[in-house]
Amino acid sequence: MTESHCILALLDDEPGVLDRVAALCRRRAFNIQSLTVSPASEPGASRMTLVVEATEIGARRVVAHLEKLVNVQSVDLLQSGDLARDLCLARVACGPAARPAVLQLAEVFRARVVDLAADSLVLECTGNRTKVDRFIEVLRPYGLLDLGRSGAVAMARNSEPLALGIPA
Amino acid sequence: MPELTGAQILWECLAREGVDTVFGYPGGAILPAYDALVDAPIHHVLVRHEQGACHMADGYARASGRVGVVVATSGPGATNLVTGLATAMLDSTPLVAITGQVGSGLLGTDAFQEVDVTGVTLPITKHNYLVTRAEDLAGVLREAFAVARGGRPGPVLVDITKDAQQARAAFDWDAAAPKRQHRRPTPQASIADLDQALAMLAQAERPVILAGHGITLGGARDVVQRFAESQDIPYACTLLGLGALPATHELALGMMGMHGEAWVNQAIQEADLLLALGMRFDDRVTGKLSSYAPKAKKIHVDIDRSEFNKNVSVDLAIHGDVQSVVEGLLAQATPRERPDWRARLRALRGDASVRDIQSLPDHGVLYAAHVIHDLWRLCPEATVVTDVGQHQMWEAQYWRHEGERSLITSGGLGTMGFALPAALGAQKARPDQEVWVVAGDGGFQMTSCELMTAVQEGLPLRIAVINNGFLGMVRQWQEFFYERRYAASPIQSPDFVKLAEAYGLTAFRVDSRGQIAEAVAKARAVTGPSLIEFRVQQEDSVFPMVPAGAALDEMIRRPAPSVLAETGADTA
Numbered sequence: 001m002t003e004s005h006c007i008l009a010l011l012d013d014e015p016g017v018l019d020r021v022a023a024l025c026r027r028r029a030f031n032i033q034s035l036t037v038s039p040a041s042e043p044g045a046s047r048m049t050l051v052v053e054a055t056e057i058g059a060r061r062v063v064a065h066l067e068k069l070v071n072v073q074s075v076d077l078l079q080s081g082d083l084a085r086d087l088c089l090a091r092v093a094c095g096p097a098a099r100p101a102v103l104q105l106a107e108v109f110r111a112r113v114v115d116l117a118a119d120s121l122v123l124e125c126t127g128n129r130t131k132v133d134r135f136i137e138v139l140r141p142y143g144l145l146d147l148g149r150s151g152a153v154a155m156a157r158n159s160e161p162l163a164l165g166i167p168a
Numbered sequence: 169m170p171e172l173t174g175a176q177i178l179w180e181c182l183a184r185e186g187v188d189t190v191f192g193y194p195g196g197a198i199l200p201a202y203d204a205l206v207d208a209p210i211h212h213v214l215v216r217h218e219q220g221a222c223h224m225a226d227g228y229a230r231a232s233g234r235v236g237v238v239v240a241t242s243g244p245g246a247t248n249l250v251t252g253l254a255t256a257m258l259d260s261t262p263l264v265a266i267t268g269q270v271g272s273g274l275l276g277t278d279a280f281q282e283v284d285v286t287g288v289t290l291p292i293t294k295h296n297y298l299v300t301r302a303e304d305l306a307g308v309l310r311e312a313f314a315v316a317r318g319g320r321p322g323p324v325l326v327d328i329t330k331d332a333q334q335a336r337a338a339f340d341w342d343a344a345a346p347k348r349q350h351r352r353p354t355p356q357a358s359i360a361d362l363d364q365a366l367a368m369l370a371q372a373e374r375p376v377i378l379a380g381h382g383i384t385l386g387g388a389r390d391v392v393q394r395f396a397e398s399q400d401i402p403y404a405c406t407l408l409g410l411g412a413l414p415a416t417h418e419l420a421l422g423m424m425g426m427h428g429e430a431w432v433n434q435a436i437q438e439a440d441l442l443l444a445l446g447m448r449f450d451d452r453v454t455g456k457l458s459s460y461a462p463k464a465k466k467i468h469v470d471i472d473r474s475e476f477n478k479n480v481s482v483d484l485a486i487h488g489d490v491q492s493v494v495e496g497l498l499a500q501a502t503p504r505e506r507p508d509w510r511a512r513l514r515a516l517r518g519d520a521s522v523r524d525i526q527s528l529p530d531h532g533v534l535y536a537a538h539v540i541h542d543l544w545r546l547c548p549e550a551t552v553v554t555d556v557g558q559h560q561m562w563e564a565q566y567w568r569h570e571g572e573r574s575l576i577t578s579g580g581l582g583t584m585g586f587a588l589p590a591a592l593g594a595q596k597a598r599p600d601q602e603v604w605v606v607a608g609d610g611g612f613q614m615t616s617c618e619l620m621t622a623v624q625e626g627l628p629l630r631i632a633v634i635n636n637g638f639l640g641m642v643r644q645w646q647e648f649f650y651e652r653r654y655a656a657s658p659i660q661s662p663d664f665v666k667l668a669e670a671y672g673l674t675a676f677r678v679d680s681r682g683q684i685a686e687a688v689a690k691a692r693a694v695t696g697p698s699l700i701e702f703r704v705q706q707e708d709s710v711f712p713m714v715p716a717g718a719a720l721d722e723m724i725r726r727p728a729p730s731v732l733a734e735t736g737a738d739t740a
């Protein structure tokens with residue numbers, strides 16, 4: 001059975017690293033749902049969250065392949081209880097009449113209004129993927145004019161530092 | 169701290185890495201490096217095509233276990249390496265490729281002979297680097313060698329801009345020591361894994377060891393042989409595993425897979441335990457996956473855990489180098505014997521041998537299998553480098569490889585044109601060893617320009633061209649699966665004897681079995697390289713054959729001979 005698996009990796013911050021990860025996933029036909037990279041807290045490192053649609057064994061193979069890349073410092077397969085957050089910005093068509101209803105929905109999802117125009121507004125929402133998916137679904141009937149999502153940024157719940165390899 | 173040019177640093181690092189020979193071809197973007205080569209203690213073999221250089225470095229590495237080095241210029245020089253790098257990648261050969269690149273200021277401008285070489289070679293190297301500053305060179309080169317050798321070996325490419333070769337930088341060998349190696353400590357099998365493997369072994373009645381290239385790469389030959397003996401477990405070899413364990417040992421079954429002997433594949437299908445050591449369940453080995461070894465529990469030992477559960481789901485995967493894992497098993501396993509299983513295998517083998525071409529009278533026809541068999545009888549100690557096709561499979565079937573690294577062949581990529589250059593590299597690595605090329609008339613013509621390289625280097629290569637007038641393996645597939653529609657498989661050849669003579673070799677032609685011994689004796693007596701053209705039966709096929717996608721025991725067998733061997737042909 002395939003499902004989403006979240007993989008966290010620390011990469012050397014040097015040119016071409018992302019190429020290698022992307023080429024690896026393409027070459028091995030791993031199905032990427034999202035990929036985010038940003039500077040890590042350690043100098044010289046980038047932190048990558050990769051979400052793949054795969055079986056459990058498939059996800060472990062992604063980790064095993066990532067481990068082989070020279071500029072991957074460490075890699076970890078997150079468990080379902082770990083933290084993963086997605087950010088989305090949604091511009092919703094909504095004039096004065098619809099506004100109260102939309103704002104009420106925003107409240108339910110703890111979304112914030114970050115831009116307001118006469119006939120639309122932009123909402124910012126963070127949460128796990130399911131929450132953000134649902135948020136988008138409830139807004140859709142009002143008319144989504146634009147939508148941006150970050151892809152997941154994740155962190156293990158335990159305080160262990162990121163270690164090489166899959167936990168046994 | 170001495171200041172050196174990037175070019176000088178390059179050769180200094182190579183020399184310190186133990187490199188005595190490189191294979192290459194010069195050009196504009198690598199000229200500074202070639203200029204500095206004049207003063208370096210390294211021999212450069214000038215090839216006739218960069219693909220040849222890459223195969224030579226590959227053959228050098230496979231024959232010696234050392235890292236092979238190839239050098240090429242930017243653009244077309246570097247792209248000519250692609251086939252060779254992919255060949256080395258698929259067969260886990262430790263290789264370092266050095267390519268020149270346009271000046272760093274020109275990168276990205278489509279400058280003359282600029283190609284994004286690190287981009288092109290990304291999926292076919294273990295790792296690659298673009299170096300634009302002389303001061304980075306030593307660190308990169310040291311890491312490149314460590315990566316090429318480490319874990320599961322592979323090719324590494326270092327692309328060096330022209331200005332980085334020309335610029336000066338302080339050279340500090342110690343400070344350039346690889347810093348990222350600690351991230352990949354050698355994996356150690358856990359006690360729990362070893363215990364589970366031992367328990368599975370203890371229960372098994374019909375185990376088979378699947379011996380792969382990893383045994384040779386991991387230096388595990390002795391311990392695996394002792395383990396097989398102590399547990400009385402027969403072993404089957406992959407193509408690249410031939411020679412990893414001795415072929416004439418009583419536990420040796422032979423090669424498995426598409427052209428494996430019938431009894432070997434049958435043994436795998438009947439086995440109740442497979443112990444896979446340093447092999448990767450390639451599709452040429454497994455046949456149809458859903459019916460592969462259906463009765464067997466499977467234990468997979470490999471240094472590369474991305475191989476686990478890739479093609480075949482296994483019951484136990486042990487991440488580690490074969491040597492230490494098998495040492496761990498051997499230390500605890502109680503010796504045992506398996507007379508019933510061994511008797512069953514003897515029966516399977518006896519049944520197959522009547523169909524063996526060795527039992528066929530030759531009726532004056534020259535069979536390639538007879539040529540290979542006789543060559544082996546005459547030169548049992550030789551290292552053989554094959555090309556790709558029918559002759560490669562006959563070699564695997566009929567040449568009994570006792571010693572490690574005695575067979576060098578392109579397995580994973582199946583690269584035609586590999587044999588001659590790879591043999592040149594092997595001969596360079598082991599000058600005192602007798603090295604034979606066994607190639608088909610098709611593949612030989614792909615890289616035959618390297619004959620001149622062998623002459624220029626004065627190498628005593630022995631070359632057997634198995635000429636069947638066809639791209640034989642293609643013809644065989646057309647015969648079996650395409651109703652004998654021989655599209656583009658009949659191939660003409662030059663007069664190989666004259667061709668060889670034009671290059672300065674001594675050459676012979678053989679068209680009947682009776683001439684083989686004399687021709688071989690004459691060829692071996694030549695000081696430089698020599699060649700024998702064997703004109704063999706044209707439409708012969710390699711048997712048995714598991715058609716692609718069929719189960720391992722659904723083999724096409726050689727039609728049973730109506731008249732059995734009365735020739736006294738040697739069936740050993």
Ligand SMILES: Cc1ncc(C[n+]2csc(CCOP(=O)(O)OP(=O)(O)O)c2C)c(N)n1
Pocket residue numbers: 555556557558559560582583584585607608609610611612634636638639640641642
């Ligand atoms: C570079 C390359 N091109 C094409 C093939 C496909 N191929 C595999 S075997 C073969 C025929 C080889 O013919 P020959 O060299 O005459 O050897 P034979 O099979 O007759 O022994 C071909 C074309 C290949 N393996 N490599």
